[in-house]
Amino acid sequence: xxxxxxxxxxxxxxxxxxxxxxxxxxxxxxxxxxxxxxxxxxxxxxxxxxxxxxxxxxxxxxxxxxxxxxxxxxxxxxxxxxxxxxxxxxxxxxxxxxxxxxxxxxxxxxxxxxxxxxxxxxxxxxxxxxxxxxxxxxxxxxxxxxxxxxxxxxxxxxxxxxxxxxxxxxxxxxxxxxxxxxxxxxxxxxxxxxxxxxxxxxxxxxxxxxxxxxxxxxxxxxxxxxxxxxxxxxxxxxxxxxxxxxxxxxxxxxxxxxxxxxxxxxxxxxxxxxxxxxxxxxxxxxxxxxxxxxxxxxxxxxxxxxxxxxxxxxxxxxxxxxxxxxxxxxxxxxxxxxxxxxxxxxxxxxxxxxxxxxxxxxxxxxxxxxxxxxxxxxxxxxxxxxxxxxxxxxxxxxxxxxxxxxxxxxxx
Ligand SMILES: [Zn+2]
Numbered sequence: 243x244x245x246x247x248x249x250x251x252x253x254x255x256x257x258x259x260x261x262x263x264x265x266x267x268x269x270x271x272x273x274x275x276x277x278x279x280x281x282x283x284x285x286x287x288x289x290x291x292x293x294x295x296x297x298x299x300x301x302x303x304x305x306x307x308x309x310x311x312x313x314x315x316x317x318x319x320x321x322x323x324x325x326x327x328x329x330x331x332x333x334x335x336x337x338x339x340x341x342x343x344x345x346x347x348x349x350x351x352x353x354x355x356x357x358x359x360x361x362x363x364x365x366x367x368x369x370x371x372x373x374x375x376x377x378x379x380x381x382x383x384x385x386x387x388x389x390x391x392x393x394x395x396x397x398x399x400x401x402x403x404x405x406x407x408x409x410x411x412x413x414x415x416x417x418x419x420x421x422x423x424x425x426x427x428x429x430x431x432x433x434x435x436x437x438x439x440x441x442x443x444x445x446x447x448x449x450x451x452x453x454x455x456x457x458x459x460x461x462x463x464x465x466x467x468x469x470x471x472x473x474x475x476x477x478x479x480x481x482x483x484x485x486x487x488x489x490x491x492x493x494x495x496x497x498x499x500x501x502x503x504x505x506x507x508x509x510x511x512x513x514x515x516x517x518x519x520x521x522x523x524x525x526x527x528x529x530x531x532x533x534x535x536x537x538x539x540x541x542x543x544x545x546x547x548x549x550x551x552x553x554x555x556x557x558x559x560x561x562x563x564x565x566x567x568x569x570x571x572x573x574x575x576x577x578x579x580x581x582x583x584x585x586x587x588x589x590x591x592x593x594x595x596x597x598x599x600x601x602x603x604x605x606x607x608x609x610x611x612x613x614x615x616x617x618x619x620x621x622x623x624x625x626x627x628x629x630x631x632x633x634x635x636x637x638x639x640x641x642x643x644x645x646x647x648x649x650x651x652x653x654x
Contacts, residue, residue: 243271243649244288245268245269245274245284245287245288245289246267246268246288246289246290246291246622246648247265247282247284247288247290247291248265248267248268248291248293248298248626249265249281249292249293250263250264250265250292250294251263251265251296251297251298251626252296252297252630252632253276253297253616254297254298254299254300254594254616254631254632255300255602255615255616256601256602256605256615256617257598257602257615259630259632260278261278261279264277264279265277265280265281265282266298266624267282267284267288268622268624268645269648271621271622271649272619272620272648273617273620273621276616276617291626291643295628295629296628297627297628297630297632298616298624298625299323299601299616299624299625299626299627299631300601300602300613300615300625301326301613301646302323302324302561302600302601303324303325303328303561303600303605304324304326304327304328304351304563304565304574304577304578304600305474305497305560305561305604306330306474306475306497306563306564306565307327307330307562307566307574308329308331308332308564308569309327309329309332309340309355310567311336312566313340313343314567315327315565315567315574316340316343316350316351316353316574317349317350318573319350319574319575320349320351320652321641322575322576322578322579322641323625323627323638323641323644324351324574324578325351325624325644325646326351326354327352327353328354328355329353329354329355330355330359330453331356331358331359333357333358334358334402334408337353337355337407337408338406338407340353340355341353341355341407348647348651349646349649349651351646352623352646354608354610355407356403356411356412356453357406357407357408358399358403358408359413359414359455360388360390360396360411360412360413360414360433360438360441361387361388362389362391362414362432362433362437363389364431365414365416365430365431365433366415366418366430366455367414368384368387369418369427369430370423370425372384372426373424390433390441391437392437392440393440393444396437396440396441396444397444400441400444404448404450408450409450409608410445410451410453410608411442411445411450412454412455413433413438413442413453413455413468413470414433414454414455415432415433415438415454415461416430416432416455416457416461417430417431417432417461420457420478420540421506421536422536422537423535432461438454438464439468439469441468442470443469446469451472452469452470453472453473453474453497454472454474456473456477457477458477458478458479459477459479459480459481459482459485460479462485463484463485466488466491466492467488470492471492471493471494471495471607472494472496472607473494473497474562474564475498475499476496476497476498476499476500476545476548476549477545478503478544478545479540479544479548480548481544481548481551481552485552486552486555489552489557494557495558495559495603496558496559496560497559497560497561497562498559498561498581498585499564500542500545500546500563500581500585500588500589501563501564501572501580501584502564502565502569502571502572503536503542503545504532504542505531505532505569505572506532506534506535506536507534507536507541508532508533508536509541510542510584511530513580513584513587514529514532514571514580515530517576517577517639520576521573525573528573529572529576529577531570531571532570533569546584546589549585549589550589553589559595559599559603560603560604560607561578561581561599561600563577563578563580565577565578578600579638582596583636585599585635586635593632593633596635597631597635601614601615602615621647621648622648623645623647625645626643626644627640627641628642642654
């Protein structure tokens with residue numbers, strides 16, 4: 243692959259805007275040189291991109307998606323500048339196949355996965371999957387999911403996930419009571435605190451992060467007590483001091499997933515509209531649709547306050563959407579732009595804070611040391627947009643070019 247020199251670009255390095263007119267040289271798939279002022283001279287056979295008026299950023303990361311076997315989700319995400327996604331529950335065999343594809347192709351987002359979540363019999367998410375897809379194949383597949391009961395089953399589960407390529411563990415703490423769905427068992431069975439602790443400890447023993455699904459303050463406190471490193475949703479309950487303190491105690495992060503919260507509560511229809519303008523037909527309808535499964539007692543406004551308060555208290559916020567191809571109200575890539583827009587316009591983030599949440603902060607917390615910043619030696623996973631998203635987050639939508647492993651895979 244020949245070298246590429248991006249010249250005259252405003253550079254957001256993942257943490258701050260470090261140059262108004264800088265130079266980045268890409269060689270052999272990596273960022274080989276960064277100059278914040280002095281022009282770099284292009285080596286022989288080098289493609290030069292004049293980025294005057296454009297901003298160069300690290301490729302965006304979506305910290306909560308469901309890939310399953312869906313290569314198209316990855317092809318779509320990268321068109322929006324999302325070069326990595328974190329997959330939050332998948333069949334081991336499906337992830338292995340997806341992982342092989344992302345190693346061969348640069349025109350898809352890279353994926354890191356937890357493989358199977360830490361599931362128990364009839365617990366989350368099998369309860370909801372059986373409701374929405376009540377067919378025999380799905381039933382058969384779910385019957386092979388982990389049925390965690392004790393520390394021996396937990397150890398086997400972690401070992402098998404790691405063998406399939408899992409790099410973190412996801413716990414489930416969900417009894418379904420905030421949803422207006424006819425689950426066969428109400429409440430949906432949840433793991434004991436002792437079991438959740440065993441899952442966290444076994445993950446930490448193997449050097450893996452443990453993150454957890456929880457939607458309420460009660461469930462959030464439960465998994466933080468078990469020792470998790472982060473929450474894969476913000477709670478829909480009003481924020482209180484106990485929650486803030488519990489996050490601080492674990493130095494835990496939160497992945498808000500406002501995109502899916504808005505779909506569940508049936509709110510933000512007009513802003514989904516705005517982010518669906520470039521779409522047509524079924525894709526547009528899908529993003530404009532919503533699940534509307536949250537009980538009317540809850541409003542997303544409380545989630546905005548939860549996220550704002552946690553951020554103000556110094557808790558790390560990592561951009562994530564819960565995008566899945568079959569999940570109404572979400573769409574790969576577009577939902578990341580929507581999510582960032584909501585951080586700024588609903589949760590009072592500065593545009594810079596929003597950009598950090600989708601780049602360096604995720605890389606740092608998920609220990610992805612090869613990406614998330616513009617720095618010499620890191621992967622050349624980059625996004626070029628017109629305008630200045632550090633001043634106006636809307637500019638993140640003006641995708642001009644995307645590189646993955648140094649290859650220009652989007653050029654609009
Ligand atoms: Zn999810």
